[in-house]
Amino acid sequence: MPLLDIKNLTLEIDTPLGWIKALDKINLSIDSSEVRALVGESGSGKSLVVKSIVGALPDRWKVTADRMNWKGRDLLSMSDSQRRAITRSEMSVVLQNPATSLDPSATLQEQIEESISDSQLDRGWFWQRRQQRRLIATQQLHKVGIRDHDVCLASYPHQVAEDISQKFALAMALVSNPKLLIADNPTMGMETTTKIQVLRLLAKLNKTRELSILFVSHDLLAISAMADTMTVLYCGQTVESGKMSQLKRRPLHPYTKALLDSAPSFRRDLPPKAALSSLDGTIPTLQHLPIGCRLGPRCPRAQKECVKMPDVRRIHEHYYACHFPLHRDKT
């Protein structure tokens, strides 16, 4: 049984132009101790998927799903407090851009100690509990590779370097020993050397603690170094999902291929300074979504049928949604 199983997740937003489907039939499943990458450009709804998993969306937005199960229990029919209990103890989120998502007016020590729940402490007098909190906090920091914990804990978010605050956000998320870690763009804007450190850390946690990771990013290089399976989003629709190796060797959806081709690092045969292949245009805004397959206007293989939304088809463990996938010739 998968840890998290989402089928046909749809998120509708009320706008002056009527209800708009920001997410349209998203499928996603994460097994235990699996690293799944969620790939998509900005505006493709990656962060909305993350937010609807943890339930951090405004009430007036409509979330519907055929299935949204956490270990077999339906998340959508749960009461708020039950759901909060799950998001507090079993999943953790590392938000995009940790330097800004940390509270600027509190020291890092106050923030990390706030995330340690009382159930993790032995009963004791208040000073003993304070010592225990401090101990847990320092242990966590050591685990993510922050050595001088005293300096780090005493400082405010603006005083630490960006990679440290990223690691700190990770430490905060791991305090509750979660089963699933959702990392929203954890390597954004980092240098290669720091990026490698964070990725190694995540890989180690995945091995040693059997932590499942949902790795949300558009950095394909980081993803390919990390993930076992990958789900590609375009404009709020799941385009393709499957094993990382399979997807990379033989993408079936034109968008996946374009995405992979856009990273010159993957193509050793590419002569220097050759033109990179890319799709025309940019990702449409929510107000101007095309009907049917949303890639339609940009897709090199689009035909008349593409105004209808393609069904999800499957070859072994490889799912794709396209009328004219790349393994079939154009007719």
Add this chain to the structure above:
Amino acid sequence: MTPLLTVSNLSYCKKDKSWFGKNAGFRLDPLSFELKAGETMAIMGENGSGKSLLAKLLVGVERPNAGEILLNGEPLHHKRQRFQAIRMIFQHTKESLNPALTLGSLLEEPLILNTELDSRARKRKIEETLKLVGMLPEHQFFYRHMLSEGQRQRVAVARALILNPQVLVADEPFAALDPSVRSQTVNLLMKLQRDLGLGFIFISHNLGIVRHISDRILVLEEGKLVESGKTDVIFNWPKSDYTQRLIHAYQALISRDA
């Protein structure tokens, strides 16, 4: 043949005025390099290694303490000459375009300041430049918020190109872009470089792109020039510690999938 841009012994020291005597600020040690026409040079380095400072020195935002910058073998005397010949593309296009101006007036400003063209000639120049970067002449009536990210990047390139520069300096032009827009921009810049014979200097963290488009690389570390040379030499035989670490990290990322 004289190189397009010659930089010799350029150095900079940030003056920190403090009440209690002199404080040593950031130093950029003397460095020299040459750039030929149609050549691309990448600057790599950690945060705070002086990459952006070097870009600023080249375009003239900051004044160097010593050393000189020669364009086609001649020193740059007039400010106007430099502003025309060396142009810059900024990192965050969203913030660097004025939201209150139409693209037309945005592009007209450098023309008014730096050239003697009358308004009709300016308008024609703006339309030509917009076409050059793959946009429509009608876009001059648009505002910043009406454009997509890729189009904004094109406008930034257009603003740099409108004075027919010889050297383009770009500070992380690809960092904030999505993969598909990024390859569009890369293609655009490479095409413009081929057509116009521009010298192109850019700063980037993305080693994949550096490897793909640059001819030569400068590596800076804490204000010192650590290494410089041809791209494939640096990627295959890095000499300094820092470069080795960087390249190995990059190779480690790629090779897992092979």
